[in-house]
Amino acid sequence: MRGGTQRQGTTTDQRLLESRGPTDWVHTDPWRVLRIQAEFVDGFGTLAELGPATGVFGSARTPADHPLYAAAEQVGARLAAAGQAVITGGGPGIMEAANKGAAEAGGISVGLGIELPFETGLNPYVNLGINFRYFFARKTMFVKYAQGFVVLPGGFGTLDELFEALTLVQTRKVTSFPVVLFGSSYWSGLLGWLRETALTHGAISEPDLEMFTVTDDVDEAVAAVVADPEPVTPERPE
Numbered sequence: 341m342r343g344g345t346q347r348q349g350t351t352t353d354q355r356l357l358e359s360r361g362p363t364d365w366v367h368t369d370p371w372r373v374l375r376i377q378a379e380f381v382d383g384f385g386t387l388a389e390l391g392p393a394t395g396v397f398g399s400a401r402t403p404a405d406h407p408l409y410a411a412a413e414q415v416g417a418r419l420a421a422a423g424q425a426v427i428t429g430g431g432p433g434i435m436e437a438a439n440k441g442a443a444e445a446g447g448i449s450v451g452l453g454i455e456l457p458f459e460t461g462l463n464p465y466v467n468l469g470i471n472f473r474y475f476f477a478r479k480t481m482f483v484k485y486a487q488g489f490v491v492l493p494g495g496f497g498t499l500d501e502l503f504e505a506l507t508l509v510q511t512r513k514v515t516s517f518p519v520v521l522f523g524s525s526y527w528s529g530l531l532g533w534l535r536e537t538a539l540t541h542g543a544i545s546e547p548d549l550e551m552f553t554v555t556d557d558v559d560e561a562v563a564a565v566v567a568d569p570e571p572v573t574p575e576r577p578e
């Protein structure tokens with residue numbers, strides 16, 4: 341019998357409530373697996389009924405008086421007006437701007453926060469927030485619940501999220517979704533390198549470069565993700 345057994349005159353409940361043994365197990369991988377599982381359960385449970393959503397990525401360091409902050413705010417507002425929830429990393433900079441635009445336009449403003457050594461917390465414009473310990477669990481939520489992405493200028497974090505989305509499309513792990521690179525001058529160096537080095541080297545193919553729209557126009561960015569008529573799925577050479 342599994343439940344209700346008595347050992348040494350105590351019950352399982354009593355042992356559970358009284359036990360104050362060593363705590364090393366809290367820092368072991370089997371216990372982490374349960375925490376990881378809990379992050380997926382929490383994320384799936386919170387976002388399951390979200391409806392149409394767009395991810396907005398970009399630098400955590402963009403100040404509120406920067407033109408790109410204003411652009412991200414407009415992107416968030418227009419997406420909300422188009423009935424899209426806006427999903428960001430819930431942090432400062434571009435994330436905050438997109439959440440602000442969405443929330444102030446009456447939309448669903450999702451923040452998928454991440455535990456960092458320097459705590460920043462969710463920005464005040466998130467109205468549906470989840471905090472993650474693990475980047476990979478959080479990234480799953482972005483690509484599972486957003487049907488398109490607007491990517492503004494950013495650093496390693498933004499590039500990581502951009503290339504995660506592009507890799508999933510390229511390898512057909514997801515049905516293609518639109519990806520917009522907002523800020524043509526910022527992205528031109530990377531796009532040039534992709535064309536002149538990665539493509540020439542045979543590391544990517546021509547259709548891979550058609551996976552994204554590059555624009556400086558908020559309306560064009562929003563139109564590309566909201567009414568993407570036929571998202572491009574690149575051909576993979578056999």
Ligand SMILES: C/C(=C\CNc1ncnc2c1ncn2[C@@H]1O[C@H](COP(=O)(O)O)[C@@H](O)[C@H]1O)CO
Nearest residue numbers: 397398399400401429431460494495496497498
């Ligand atoms: C750098 C500072 C705070 C960082 N706080 C973050 N909170 C939430 N999400 C973050 C944070 N930093 C990075 N991210 C994720 O990566 C992308 C931005 O990274 P980048 O390197 O700045 O481009 C962003 O989309 C988030 O998902 C204090 O200023």
